[in-house]
Structure formats: C-alpha cells, structure tokens
Amino acid sequence: MEFHFLGTGAGVPSLIRNVSSLAVRFLQEKGTQWLFDCGEATQHQLMRSAISPSRIDRVFITHLHGDHIYGLPGFLGTRSFQGALTPLTIYGPSGIESFIKAALAVSGTSLRYELHIVEVHEELVIDTDFAQVSVLPLKHTIDSFAYRIQENNKPGVLQVEKLKALQIPPGPIYQRLKLGEMVTLEDGRVLNGENFIGPAQQGRVVVIAGDTQPIANMVEFCHEADLLIHEATFRTGNEDSAHEFGHSTIADAAELAKAAQVKQLILTHISSRYSAEEEELQSEAIQAFEQSWVARDLSVYHLDTIQP
C-alpha cells in the first residue's frame, strides 16, 4: 500500500502545506486508488502526484469542514472532463450529498460517470473485493469519523518445492491441492492439500482518522493496526487549546498509538503556525512514539517499508 499525502495542513492552505487530502494506492489490487478527504486544490496536487482522478473509485470524507471538502466539486468535474467512465462512490457524513448536488447543479455540471453517495454512520461496514472498511465516530466540533481499512486475509501460498521433492509434477493436481483438497495420485498415494499450503497471510490494518480530540474508543478501533494516520494540529503542551477546538496534539496521537499498540504512526493536519518548525515537529514526534513520521505534502509512504 502506498500513501500519497496531497495536503497535510490544517484549516487554511499555506505555501508548504495544502489543506487535507490523502490518496491510497493498493499496489497488489490492480493499482486501485482511494482518496481520503478532498480539500480545495486537491486536483491541483494530484497533477503533481502519481495518482490520477480517473483511477480513483472511492472517496472517503472524514468530516464536512471546508478544508476537507471544498475540492470535491472540482475533482468530480475534472474526473469527468478527463474522460473517466467508471463509477465513483463517495462516503461521508450526512450533508455531503446535498453539498455535492448543489455545487454540480448550480454550475450545470453533468458527470459522464455514475456517482454514488453513501452517508456514513457508526454501524456501516463497507465491503470491497479485497478489504473491509469500518467507521468510528470521533469527537470534533462537527460530526467526524475515522475509517479502518482491514485487508482480507490471503490464503497461504502452495509449497511447490515440497511437492517437487515428492516427485509430483506440476499440473491440475496443484490447483486442487491449493484449495486444500484430498487428492489420490495415480500411484495410489493420498495427499492432503492442507499439508502443502503455507500460513495464511494476515491482512493489514490501517486507520485514517478525521479531526478529533482524543477519545477512549479509538484505542480499541486502532488495536494493533499496522499504520495509524492521525491529526496533530497542535504541538505537545497545547492540549488545552487543542481539545477546546476538537483537535489533538502530537503527544495525544502518540499516546493513542502506544495504548493501541499500533506499529507505525503518521501525523498530519499540521497547523501553519508551525511552518518554521518542521524539524522540531519531527523530533518531537519521534520522542513521543519512535515509529512516527510527520507527513509533508507530496510525500509518499510505503506500508511495510515506511520511509518518508
């Protein structure tokens, strides 16, 4: 999985951090691309990235503040203008549909592709070909949600070397063994497929959270996630202001990461007041949680081998 940070700022754009947007590319799933939040000028940032509007087939909105949604109408129109014909589904809090429809209607924009809009709530589980996405309400000044991507487990790999050692030549039998079936060979030997399949590959878990102050429910929701992407609008020590405005500090996000035993933490949604303190932010994050990074615009992170 690749994470393309398109906008890592908070509230208003600055010259170094645009407002929120994150694209996820699933390399092992035909390059499927999803978008999380779509602040103004997300389509402009996409022009500078390897992600293409026409390849994105799902957009997840964490909450309806302008810095997370004002890029949606332009993104939708440009996706159509570029010739995309494949359907697009947008998930977001109640109100997202009326906003999108008002913007498209007033501008006389008709899309060439099917647009589905799903308003999310706590019980929603989104099943896709290769993963399940679930939703947790957060605590912000308006409804805000975290999304948890749970990849499906993958069956173990057929242990071909082991079969070759038993002088069993490749052929249709391999397919049946791979499915775990009992197979009788021409020479009378009976093989149990289960014995020739490696361990199942555990699906990875990634949580992408919207704006929020710390809440207890997130510890369970993020439990042992491979990656947590969380806001850190304020630096450590400003917890009072942060929580007053429904936000978190670097320390808040790090504490959650520890309590939930997540493997890696990426901090984003950084206030522009810190634009001269990039190095301090990074070292503050690492001190609070070793496997952490502060995202920058147009950085790409690879899950498994996370490096900025």
Added chain:
Amino acid sequence: MEFHFLGTGAGVPSLIRNVSSLAVRFLQEKGTQWLFDCGEATQHQLMRSAISPSRIDRVFITHLHGDHIYGLPGFLGTRSFQGALTPLTIYGPSGIESFIKAALAVSGTSLRYELHIVEVHEELVIDTDFAQVSVLPLKHTIDSFAYRIQENNKPGVLQVEKLKALQIPPGPIYQRLKLGEMVTLEDGRVLNGENFIGPAQQGRVVVIAGDTQPIANMVEFCHEADLLIHEATFRTGNEDSAHEFGHSTIADAAELAKAAQVKQLILTHISSRYSAEEEELQSEAIQAFEQSWVARDLSVYHLDTIQP
C-alpha cells in the same frame, strides 16, 4: 489600475494556468481591491500575489461554471480566518447565493464579516465611491455577463503656477477657486475659478467579459474602452467549435476590439490544449490586434503603461 491575473486557463487547471480569476487594484483609490471570478485555488494564487483576501471588498462573478466559482467558499472562509472584519459584496448570476449559502452551511463556516450577495441582471448599475459598474448579458451555455467599469471623471487640477504669477498667495482662496467659484480679492480684483482649473480628467473604462461567443451588443458596450479583457478559449480558425460551445477565438476577440475601437485588449481563458504554443498565441494575437496581450498566471498589467 493594476490587473493581477490569478488564473488564465479554461475549464480545468493545468500546471501553468489555473482556472479563472482576476484581481483589480485601484492604486489611486486607497488600494481598493476587487476580484473577478474565483475558480478553485484562487486563494492559493493570492498567496503568490500582492493581493490580500482581507483587502478585497467586492467580488464579481461572470457566470456559474465551476472553473469560475469553486474557489469562492474557501476564499470566503480564509478571508474570515485571516481576521477580516470589513463587509464583502458578491455580485453574480442568479443561483450564486444558494451555492454560497449551501457551501458555508454544510461546512459549519460562520464568517466574522458581513456578506452581501447581489444577483445581477441587465439593468443593474453598481455605484461605488469612484466608479460605476454596469452589466451586459453575453451568450454562453449558461447565463454569463460582462462587467464595465467606468471610473468617475475627476475635476481638473488647480493651476497653482498661474495663480502665483498673479501674486496670489496660497490660502483658503485656493480652495474656493478650485471649486470654480467667483472670488473677490482684498485688492478688488475678481477671479473666476473656472479659469484656473485644468481640464477634467476623463474616467477610464475597462470591460471584463465572461465566457461568450461573439455578440453584436458587445461592440456598443465596449465602445472606446481603455482596456477590454476577453476570453479566447480557442485559436483563430476554430470559430465553428468555439461558437458551438459558447466560446470565442483570438480572431473573434480581436474583431470586437477593432469594431469597438478599444485601446488595449488582454486575452485570457486559454485552453490547456495550447500549453505548448505560448509564443504562437502571442504572435497570433498581435497580428489580429496590435495592442493585445495573452495573459499568463501571476502576470500584473498596469493600465496606461500596459506591459506584461
């Protein structure tokens, strides 16, 4: 008057031309700033210009296509976030108010300044301290308008040298003469103020047009304008396609400039299909109308001494 071209592209942003927006700064009028159209990422372009959202007090929208309005909600929010408290008035076609209100409401954005929204129509005349703005309906795929800024004429300057030659010392008498009054001096001489005032300064005229195919009414509306800013979505020779989509070519705009005897012509709203043909566009424009320029993003033009 300064013209800051923030976005000079058509329909969708490209890496060199953003979607439509133009700021006008009235240097002789306390630096008053107006905005014409506000495509997505206009606030981003403003960060790279000398124009400040908080100084802008009027926004004129030519038509409601997304590439001319999708930057409005973010611009309005950021103007408030930056602390602007002065009122803002937005002029635009019917529908502009419902779009703005829907975007602000869904995102829970409350502005700290007064926002006035005026829906424009053919008879509307906007009177400001120093200019009158009138409106002409154009011909596009949706309602589209041109705005004509007519600066007020300014009274002539008092000819101080002439008064000094007559041995009349500066004092309150100068004020009365400047108003054109008859003044009797202590020595009995009678002066007519009218004789000591230079010629009135003619207010300048600038027309800024929205997307349109050529229409006859524009010739009168632009008559002898000092500057016409007009779209040229297509290059000369593509008149059929241009008009089919409610647009103009370079030749169309040049013909209007000639017929209306305007002094200078700036072409904007250039299709991204021409991104490798910048020089050809410029020479095609000059051949069609000598005093013409093709605008580029972040260029600033000064009326009187127009140079890119």
